[in-house]
Amino acid sequence: MQLDLTPEQEDFRKVVRDFAEREIAPYTEEWDRTHTFPVDTVLAMGELGLFGLPFPEEYGGSGADFTTLCLAIEELARVDSSMAITLEAGVGLGANPVFRFGTEEQRQRWLPDLCAGRALGAFGLTEPHGGSDAGATATRATLDGDEWVIDGSKAFITNSGTPITSIITVTAASGPGEISAIVVPAGTPGLVVEPPYRKMGWHASDTHGLVFDGCRVPAENLLGERGQGFRNFLAILDDGRVAIAALAVGLAQACLEQSIAYAKERKAFGGPIGRYQGVAFKCADLAVGVENARALTYKAAWLKDEGRPFKQAAAMAKLYATELAVTATREATQIFGGYGFIDETPVARFYRDAKILEIGEGTSEVQRLVISRELGLPVET
Amino acid sequence: MNVVVCAKQIPDPAAPGELDPNTKTLKREGKLILDDSDAYGVEMGLQLADKAGGGEVTLVSMAPHDEVSGLRTALAMGAAKAILISDDALQGSDSLATAKVLAAAIKRAEPDLVLTATESTDGYTGLLPAQLAELLGWPSITFAKHIEVTDGKAKVQRQTEEGYDEVEAPLPAIVSVTAGVVEPRYPSFKGIMAAKNKPVDQVTVADLGLSADDVGWKGARQEITDVVPAEERKAGEIVEDEGDAHERIVQFLEQLKVI
Numbered sequence: 001m002q003l004d005l006t007p008e009q010e011d012f013r014k015v016v017r018d019f020a021e022r023e024i025a026p027y028t029e030e031w032d033r034t035h036t037f038p039v040d041t042v043l044a045m046g047e048l049g050l051f052g053l054p055f056p057e058e059y060g061g062s063g064a065d066f067t068t069l070c071l072a073i074e075e076l077a078r079v080d081s082s083m084a085i086t087l088e089a090g091v092g093l094g095a096n097p098v099f100r101f102g103t104e105e106q107r108q109r110w111l112p113d114l115c116a117g118r119a120l121g122a123f124g125l126t127e128p129h130g131g132s133d134a135g136a137t138a139t140r141a142t143l144d145g146d147e148w149v150i151d152g153s154k155a156f157i158t159n160s161g162t163p164i165t166s167i168i169t170v171t172a173a174s175g176p177g178e179i180s181a182i183v184v185p186a187g188t189p190g191l192v193v194e195p196p197y198r199k200m201g202w203h204a205s206d207t208h209g210l211v212f213d214g215c216r217v218p219a220e221n222l223l224g225e226r227g228q229g230f231r232n233f234l235a236i237l238d239d240g241r242v243a244i245a246a247l248a249v250g251l252a253q254a255c256l257e258q259s260i261a262y263a264k265e266r267k268a269f270g271g272p273i274g275r276y277q278g279v280a281f282k283c284a285d286l287a288v289g290v291e292n293a294r295a296l297t298y299k300a301a302w303l304k305d306e307g308r309p310f311k312q313a314a315a316m317a318k319l320y321a322t323e324l325a326v327t328a329t330r331e332a333t334q335i336f337g338g339y340g341f342i343d344e345t346p347v348a349r350f351y352r353d354a355k356i357l358e359i360g361e362g363t364s365e366v367q368r369l370v371i372s373r374e375l376g377l378p379v380e381t
Numbered sequence: 382m383n384v385v386v387c388a389k390q391i392p393d394p395a396a397p398g399e400l401d402p403n404t405k406t407l408k409r410e411g412k413l414i415l416d417d418s419d420a421y422g423v424e425m426g427l428q429l430a431d432k433a434g435g436g437e438v439t440l441v442s443m444a445p446h447d448e449v450s451g452l453r454t455a456l457a458m459g460a461a462k463a464i465l466i467s468d469d470a471l472q473g474s475d476s477l478a479t480a481k482v483l484a485a486a487i488k489r490a491e492p493d494l495v496l497t498a499t500e501s502t503d504g505y506t507g508l509l510p511a512q513l514a515e516l517l518g519w520p521s522i523t524f525a526k527h528i529e530v531t532d533g534k535a536k537v538q539r540q541t542e543e544g545y546d547e548v549e550a551p552l553p554a555i556v557s558v559t560a561g562v563v564e565p566r567y568p569s570f571k572g573i574m575a576a577k578n579k580p581v582d583q584v585t586v587a588d589l590g591l592s593a594d595d596v597g598w599k600g601a602r603q604e605i606t607d608v609v610p611a612e613e614r615k616a617g618e619i620v621e622d623e624g625d626a627h628e629r630i631v632q633f634l635e636q637l638k639v640i
Contacts, residue, residue, distance in 0.1 A: 008573045011453065015567050049569040062570045 046117015077250025094121020101224030190215030390451030
């Protein structure tokens with residue numbers, strides 16, 4: 001049994017950590033406060049090769065495995081969840097569908113810019129009245145001559161309104177009981193990007209609602225086979241769950257580190273608060289939780305890299321790691337006391353950033369459903 | 382243009398260092414990393430080779446236990462190859478002995494230009510660049526904040542306290558670079574994977590035609606007689622503002638003769 005990362009993965013983890021600490025950490029407080037999507041930093045992440053990590057070199061990627069991508073997401077999340085989700089969504093939802101289901105021509109057309117991080121892709125699946133019921137797509141796509149005409153709306157779409165957003169892949173009903181995925185280039189007439197949401201957290205991440213009003217794109221923008229849009233979406237979902245788990249591990253790791261440092265430094269009743277079991281045991285429990293979450297996450301990533309089934313492992317990692325992250329941010333805030341409620345400390349931001357992890361890419365309830373079904377239980381949806 | 386960059390591998394400054402009580406030198410047992418101050422030379426070398434439209438960067442390093450971890454970082458940034466001198470006989474080398482070894486290795490690479498840091502982050506002697514130049518008989522320019530290579534000359538802006546001097550020297554030359562010279566790139570994953578297969582030529586003192594008597598403890602002309610902990614910083618004086626704080630600060634600065 002071998003539980004070590006390769007030396008190259010370890011080296012790369014350190015590079016991403018250095019990058020996050022030097023290029024992101026000094027600015028996170030300001031981005032969070034001003035709700036700024038830092039384009040230059042995202043472009044720098046692109047230059048570092050982060051957005052092309054798991055794709056072949058022929059499309060401008062790095063040919064790394066999925067585990068390495070998870071390491072990068074974890075390290076970014078240790079400093080800033082917004083930048084971590086920008087990477088996760090850019091790779092997993094922007095570029096991955098094009099790579100997995102695109103024709104060679106579509107790959108050549110869109111992937112090089114996405115891999116280089118010069119452009120960002122988004123995936124429009126969720127609808128205002130859909131949520132977890134992702135199959136109930138109300139957005140319609142009608143073939144009119146050699147063009148798709150798209151009408152409908154999408155909600156909570158990450159990376160959909162940045163200055164470098166290039167494409168949005170949209171799922172739409174293309175016939176009775178038939179869902180297809182269609183690529184809509186940013187700026188297409190009839191595509192309305194709504195003003196950004198006022199979110200609880202992830203303030204530096206770009207999230208919008210989208211409206212499609214007679215939005216026309218060429219017929220050749222169909223991604224994957226007609227009618228396979230929903231099935232294809234399900235196929236990329238498991239990857240995303242592991243990646244979100246990695247993000248949660250990074251956030252929980254940050255809580256652990258901040259808590260330990262503060263427990264050593266903050267003095268009360270004549271000594272550091274870390275000498276009290278009430279504080280020390282919280283740190284001990286956090287350390288166990290982070291270790292568990294990381295083990296589940298990298299086991300799932302490893303299964304995927306090995307080409308083995310990983311649906312259940314992905315759901316377990318996502319469920320456990322994201323719930324742990326929420327617990328970790330709550331406990332870290334408690335250890336920081338009043339300062340944990342003030343935005344000058346990172347833990348206040350961590351607390352706001354954590355909750356969405358139990359919701360996005362499948363809620364905790366959906367993960368439990370997936371796991372229950374994998375256990376052979378006849379659970380109703 | 383071929384550039385040699387002297388790349389020192391040092392104990393991680395983030396980990397607490399330890400001195401050997403007998404030799405009074407830094408313990409170098411664990412994994413060593415690329416000295417941050419050498420990343421500037423690596424980046425400068427890569428940019429100069431790139432601008433010249435050809436050539437490559439060769440790293441030269443002296444380290445115990447065949448250590449290559451730090452070199453891999455510089456190779457991942459884009460350096461083409463490395464010469465590593467690792468030999469038990471080198472233990473205890475002072476800066477002049479180190480310069481002798483590096484100079485012999487640099488000659489092998491036949492560079493147009495040699496770049497070094499102004500000083501290492503662990504030893505801080507700052508002696509090596511000039512010693513190398515003397516041993517090789519090449520011009521030395523120190524504290525470069527900007528380098529251009531044209532017509533077989535290195536044109537350098539040399540950092541001074543007031544600003545900078547513009548100086549030039551024919552190639553080959555030794556130039557030590559400051560941390561302001563360029564912003565080092567981060568190694569990419571592709572770079573890290575490529576570095577695995579880049580050649581590291583491991584040589585001994587004998588391979589370089591040097592005698593073991595000229596290096597290490599035997600060859601050292603300096604001896605560390607004592608090491609004392611740095612004096613702890615004293616608590617400062619806090620000036621409470623009762624309307625006259627500025628006058629008292631001015632007085633204080635006048636006492637120090639800084640204004």
